[in-house]
Amino acid sequence: MSRHRARHQPSPARFRVARDEAPFVAVAVIVVGGFGYLAAAPAHWLRGVLAVAAGLLLAGVLRAALKTARVGLLAVRSRGFDVVWYLATGAAIIALGLAVPG
Numbered sequence: 030m031s032r033h034r035a036r037h038q039p040s041p042a043r044f045r046v047a048r049d050e051a052p053f054v055a056v057a058v059i060v061v062g063g064f065g066y067l068a069a070a071p072a073h074w075l076r077g078v079l080a081v082a083a084g085l086l087l088a089g090v091l092r093a094a095l096k097t098a099r100v101g102l103l104a105v106r107s108r109g110f111d112v113v114w115y116l117a118t119g120a121a122i123i124a125l126g127l128a129v130p131g
Contacts, residue, residue, distance in 0.1 A: 050101040052091040059084035075126055082122035089115030 063080030070077070092103050093112045105111055 049099055052088075052095060052100050053102040056084050056088045056091070056103065059087060075129075075131075078122060078126040082119045082126065085115050085119030085122065089113075089119060 060081050063077045063082075063084060065077075066080060067074055067077030088103055089112050092100055092108060092115060097104050097108065103111065103115075106114075
């Protein structure tokens with residue numbers, strides 16, 4: 030009977046993978062949502078651009094704040110490089126989006 034129960038309980042490894050990929054999933058949802066908004070409402074393109082930039086800024090903050098083992102797919106290169114890249118790209122997108130007249 031205990032063998033039957035053990036089969037239906039999720040393994041700790043599954044929870045660990047879900048926990049480790051949660052930052053990446055959060056960033057991906059924001060960025061994809063921004064692109065979706067751009068596609069759905071092109072007249073309000075700046076909102077979509079700012080959502081994409083916000084996702085990248087969040088990626089930079091999460092990469093700086095969390096351990097490498099906990100950031101999942103947000104860890105591409107070294108922590109310093111990733112943080113600078115995400116924050117600089119997000120800031121550049123915001124600056125370019127605000128600089129475009131319209």
